[in-house]
Amino acid sequence: MIVMTKDTMQIVREQDVVPFRNRVREYAAKIGMSLVNQTKLITAASELVRNMLKYANGGKVLIEIISKNAQTGVRLTFIDEGPGIANVQQAMQDGFSTGKSLGLGLPGTKRLVNEFDIKSTLGEGTTVTVIHWKNGR
Amino acid sequence: MSTTAQHLQKHRQRIIETWMKNQLTDAALRDDLMSNDELRSQSDELLTALLRAFNSGNFDDVYSSDYDQVIEILNDISITRARQGFSPRETGQYVISLKKAVNEVLEEELKDDPGALYQETRKTDSVLDSLSMITFETFIKGREEVIFRQTDEINEISTPVIRVWDGILALPIIGTLDSARTQIVMENLLQEIVNTGSSIAILDISGVPAVDSLVAQHLIKTVSATRLMGAECIISGIRAEIAQTIVHLGIDLSNIKTKATLASALQLAFSMTNVEVRKINRNAGFKLMK
Amino acid sequence: MDRIPILKMGPFLLVTIQVDLYDRLALTLENDLISMVSQTGAKGVLIDISAVTIVDSFMGRILGNIASMSRIMDAETVVVGMQPAVAITLVELGLTLQGVYTALDVEKGMDLLYNKIGIIDVLEEDDQEEEPDDCND
Ligand SMILES: Nc1ncnc2c1ncn2[C@@H]1O[C@H](COP(=O)(O)OP(=O)(O)OP(=O)(O)O)[C@@H](O)[C@H]1O
Ligand SMILES: [Mg+2]
Numbered sequence: 001m002i003v004m005t006k007d008t009m010q011i012v013r014e015q016d017v018v019p020f021r022n023r024v025r026e027y028a029a030k031i032g033m034s035l036v037n038q039t040k041l042i043t044a045a046s047e048l049v050r051n052m053l054k055y056a057n058g059g060k061v062l063i064e065i066i067s068k069n070a071q072t073g074v075r076l077t078f079i080d081e082g083p084g085i086a087n088v089q090q091a092m093q094d095g096f097s098t099g100k101s102l103g104l105g106l107p108g109t110k111r112l113v114n115e116f117d118i119k120s121t122l123g124e125g126t127t128v129t130v131i132h133w134k135n136g137r
Numbered sequence: 138m139s140t141t142a143q144h145l146q147k148h149r150q151r152i153i154e155t156w157m158k159n160q161l162t163d164a165a166l167r168d169d170l171m172s173n174d175e176l177r178s179q180s181d182e183l184l185t186a187l188l189r190a191f192n193s194g195n196f197d198d199v200y201s202s203d204y205d206q207v208i209e210i211l212n213d214i215s216i217t218r219a220r221q222g223f224s225p226r227e228t229g230q231y232v233i234s235l236k237k238a239v240n241e242v243l244e245e246e247l248k249d250d251p252g253a254l255y256q257e258t259r260k261t262d263s264v265l266d267s268l269s270m271i272t273f274e275t276f277i278k279g280r281e282e283v284i285f286r287q288t289d290e291i292n293e294i295s296t297p298v299i300r301v302w303d304g305i306l307a308l309p310i311i312g313t314l315d316s317a318r319t320q321i322v323m324e325n326l327l328q329e330i331v332n333t334g335s336s337i338a339i340l341d342i343s344g345v346p347a348v349d350s351l352v353a354q355h356l357i358k359t360v361s362a363t364r365l366m367g368a369e370c371i372i373s374g375i376r377a378e379i380a381q382t383i384v385h386l387g388i389d390l391s392n393i394k395t396k397a398t399l400a401s402a403l404q405l406a407f408s409m410t411n412v413e414v415r416k417i418n419r420n421a422g423f424k425l426m427k
Numbered sequence: 428m429d430r431i432p433i434l435k436m437g438p439f440l441l442v443t444i445q446v447d448l449y450d451r452l453a454l455t456l457e458n459d460l461i462s463m464v465s466q467t468g469a470k471g472v473l474i475d476i477s478a479v480t481i482v483d484s485f486m487g488r489i490l491g492n493i494a495s496m497s498r499i500m501d502a503e504t505v506v507v508g509m510q511p512a513v514a515i516t517l518v519e520l521g522l523t524l525q526g527v528y529t530a531l532d533v534e535k536g537m538d539l540l541y542n543k544i545g546i547i548d549v550l551e552e553d554d555q556e557e558e559p560d561d562c563n564d
Pocket of ligand 1: 047051052055056080082083084085091092096097098099100101102103104105106107126484485
């Protein structure tokens with residue numbers, strides 16, 4: 001796997017969400033991702049960044065264009081130093097929420113992108129990594 | 138600087154000449170697919186990257202970052218070759234003939250020191266063997282991609298969206314419905330809904346061999362997306378055995394309008410859009426005209 | 428502070444969302460709309476999202492809230508003009524906007540509202556919503 005471009009964005013307040021989404025869209029468009037796949041990736045990104053703001057008071061996101069086996073994609077890494085998630089498996093289930101919400105963010109995001117990885121340690125923070133390939137597969 | 142790299146760097150020009158010669162004398166290489174100049178510049182680029190990697194002194198692990206660039210170039214070459222229709226043999230020959238060239242230079246350079254020659258060739262051989270394996274793997278991936286693309290094309294062709302009436306679209310699905318195909322069906326259907334301003338879409342599944350819970354899920358997704366856009370979806374072509382499996386599997390389609398035949402779906406669509414189709418009595422019409 | 432203009436059209440309110448909404452703007456819109464419904468006694472709300480390129484669970488929830496709150500005040504809500512990419516993404520995310528009516532464009536949305544509230548537009552026969560019993564043969 002080769003990282004072709006690397007970019008970081010700090011997310012500290014709600015106003016950072018839209019510029020962040022636009023940045024992700026720029027990268028996705030740059031590698032020629034189709035509109036539907038762009039929309040899926042950006043929606044996933046939006047969910048994850050909201051979680052970061054809501055549950056961890058913000059954090060940072062790494063935006064990268066990567067290439068593997070001659071396939072190009074966008075990789076986003078959401079890193080926060082929030083409270084962490086006690087039971088990741090439970091958090092990944094549709095409908096589970098500690099925020100009186102729909103509990104769709106994490107499981108929905110996983111459905112939207114090609115690759116999804118979450119690591120969380122109580123008291124240390126949460127890191128979510130997603131990859132979406134150019135052709136959405 | 139590693140001594141291997143030193144030896145090779147010194148004879149860089151010779152390696153490239155021998156390698157080119159090896160490639161070009163291979164009877165199987167079709168020069169219709171690539172010009173010699175292209176081949177040379179490609180080979181040159183790879184050799185540069187390879188010598189740089191050798192220079193790191195790492196001969197054990199081609200998956201380490203020292204070889205990133207080499208592998209990237211090689212992947213690019215194999216994928217391109219797969220797409221252009223090169224044979225696996227031609228593609229495999231590419232790295233194998235480089236190995237020959239490298240060995241020739243080493244033999245020449247170390248002819249007085251068999252021990253060192255053995256050591257050096259062992260190192261370079263192991264790297265080049267791994268690289269030729271990677272070349273094959275990627276070549277096959279490239280072919281797979283060609284197949285994927287063709288599948289997409291077939292899917293595209295086999296899911297036509299037909300405008301059957303003003304405001305009514307029909308989409309006959311033939312063959313099975315997997316998730317890749319569902320994506321295409323959804324995209325085509327929704328785009329056509331926008332283009333034509335149609336408010337009803339009929340999904341005819343008479344040509345779908347079997348409906349399991351996965352296929353049903355795909356159908357439900359399509360219906361939901363259509364509704365979000367503000368159009369209604371009717372599923373037609375539900376044969377007896379499909380109805381049976383749906384019930385046996387406990388799939389809930391109660392929220393979805395279903396019809397046995399395309400004709401009855403069309404009829405429903407007509408009544409939903411306040412269209413009435415009836416036989417006219419020509420004689421009566423004639424009388425009226427008078 | 429920015430506001431999204433709300434237009435009164437006969438018995439209905441029309442909102443056209445032109446930009447990707449910041450959260451606060453979306454919440455302001457929710458408040459403004461609801462108070463407008465109550466002030467004007469509007470019978471329906473049309474939200475045109477044809478220019479919106481992404482709807483995440485936050486935005487989806489706002490749309491749902493507007494619909495539920497309006498309904499309590501006896502007004503129906505129609506979301507019109509959702510883009511295909513957005514619809515596909517929402518379905519994958521798992522958000523199907525239950526309780527919100529949808530229509531292809533503003534005109535069709537108005538027709539739908541007229542039908543829902545039973546004002547018969549004399550120029551049109553209107554049994555649009557009276558679907559025949561589903562005789563699944
Ligand atoms: N970055 C995070 N730090 C700490 N906890 C998190 C983080 N992200 C998610 N969680 C926990 O995981 C749960 C599930 O998250 P998810 O995004 O699926 O649902 P939600 O945010 O509660 O609701 P929705 O996203 O539908 O509005 C959250 O309720 C929260 O408890
Ligand atoms: Mg969430």
